[in-house]
Amino acid sequence: MSTAALCVIALLVICISSWIYKWRNPKCHGTLPPGSMGLPLIGETLQLIIPSYSLDVSPFIKYRLQRYGQVFRTSVAGRPVVVSADPEFNHFILQQEGRLVESWYLDLFAKVFKQGENRPDGAYIHKYVRNLALNHFGAESLKTKLLSQLEELVNTTLKTWSCQDSIEVKRTAATMAIQSGAKQMFSYDPEKSSVDLTEKYINFSKGLLAFPLNIPGTAYHRCLQDHKKALDVMLEILKERRGLADDDHGDVLHHIIQDMKTENFLTDEFVVQLMFGLLYVSFDSLSTTLTMAFKLLAENPFVFDELTAEHEAILKRRANPDSPITWEEYKSMTFTLYVINETLRLGSVAPGLLRRAKKDIQVNGYTIPAGWAVMVVSSALQLNPNTFENPLAFNPWRWKDLKVNDISKHFMPFGGGMKQCAGAEYSRVLLSTFFHVLVTKYRWKKIDGGDVVRSPMLKFRKPLRIKISEKHI
Incomplete structure (x- = not known):
């Protein structure tokens, strides 16, 4: 009996070890992006949901971007995910809807909104x-x-x-x-x-x-x-x-x-x-x-003063100050648009945009396997100090000098592609x-x-x- 029990225990240890190895080293026809799959089943979900009391990129993502680079792999709620803060790759991915990628939702969203069915x-x-x-x-x-x-x-x-x-x-x-x-x-x-x-x-x-x-x-x-x-x-x-x-x-x-x-x-x-x-x-x-x-x-009272001045100027240009807003007046609200853009840039509600690879995708020498999720980290793009100087500062005036190309690839509050x-x-x-x-x-x-x-x-x-x-x- 003792020999049989030891054999069973040894077999269980081998099976569990093999399962953990496969979890940590998923199949891939190429080289996976760097990163960690975390614990079996739950992945790195617990680290992801640790609260951060800042407008900055979440510590979970920021630490891994510093350690692994602009593209890394992880696992959230048992699902393999490739996270990307690479603006060129993100721009490419969002243009590939229906070809290389498809929309993907977290399981709870998919269940409630009846999404995810091909x-x-x-x-x-x-x-x-x-x-x-x-x-x-x-x-x-x-x-x-x-x-x-x-x-x-x-x-x-x-x-x-x-x-x-x-x-x-x-x-x-x-x-x-x-x-x-x-x-x-x-x-x-x-x-x-x-x-x-x-x-x-x-x-x-x-x-x-x-x-x-x-x-x-x-x-x-x-x-x-x-x-x-x-x-x-x-x-x-x-x-x-x-x-x-x-x-x-x-x-x-x-x-x-x-x-x-x-x-x-x-x-x-x-x-x-x-x-x-x-x-x-x-x-x-x-x-x-x-x-x-x-x-x-x-x-930021100076911003509020500038915003007020723009709208008071609109009233002064009217023959009747109580007239309703015209479309031309709306299109003239330049600083107001800067304020809205800056608010959206700092206040990214979700950490990123989710897609799922329909086939293997190559990026920077790595392979994203078919079926894996891809998360475009919009918050990291919108708080990138190389594009937005002093990124955590509320500075609507910055939008006056930003280039169109920088905006299209680094600012996506309404999604992309x-x-x-x-x-x-x-x-x-x-x-x-x-x-x-x-x-x-x-x-x-x-x-x-x-x-x-x-x-x-x-x-x-x-x-x-x-x-x-x-x-x-």
Whole structure:
């Protein structure tokens, strides 16, 4: 028995050792980039999620870039990943969508958003969704219709904020972003809805990166429940609108309902997931960017003074100071765009952009095996001292002298390549309009909070609160 037991133990040791060796030395038709696969199954996930209380690149990525160079390998949540801060390689990868790489999402995102399934019509569907977004949120729609609507939204929002003792910027900005986006997408009226979409989206966002334990009481369970409730609201609206004989709201949903007659992929489930996803992207990015802007402007009064001067000059050029913003005035807000760009540069919400290799990819003498994930580290590019002098400083004036090539390869807050966000201009217009109304009609001061933490997503350790009041001229 003892001999048999020793044989079994020896066999187990050999199997485990072989498994660990294979984990640490994955198969590759070439030479893998330098790095470590970490512990079996969990990889280097624990090191990645250690919080950092700075706007700088996360210590996990920064240390490995210094040790291994601009391209290294790791493993996150059991998935092999090649991380790249090489601007030329990143630019190349983002142009190879559908050829060398495809979109890839963390498992929780893929499960919730129904992503990651290889569909033969995937390229066609992506093109449809992009054209849909550009049609309703692109420059032409902004110029002819949305600019005036966004100004009205901002006026109403800031008027409401000024009537309160103080406001929590991220939450109230999220409400503005969701109500604006939902109105454009499916004519949502929060006063007529029994479900608070803002609350559902905020809870969903908090739980999406939580440990995936789907039992009552956990953040992940609440995330899934709130996701379902939001989808139910949208499904109810979709069914109601499809039953109307004369449905001409002029919103995104009306467009989709017309296309459902000819496009087989536009099922009820797909449509509500699409609307939920589009609204999620705009809500999270806009609320975080606006919170970052308030934080940075409060800490840099000279920037705020320059921003105010630009918008007061616009008022002086008008025959009637109370006239609404024109498209020409928006295009003249040069310094405002610098402020927005600088806020986006410093405030990268996610650590990077994810793709998956469809076939072996060669980079700098190394091979990225097919099936491996590739993470383009946008935060490292946007905080690169070789491109942005004193990169952690909030300096909007730097954008005056930056070269177009440097911007295209080192600044990607809205993604890059074929997957660049179709709502980028919409975000810029909304933020510019918000700043215009804010600095010309209101005064504000920071009350508390606003310190950041990366873990690895950018969050706020304590909610930023401000007090806002109308200017009395």
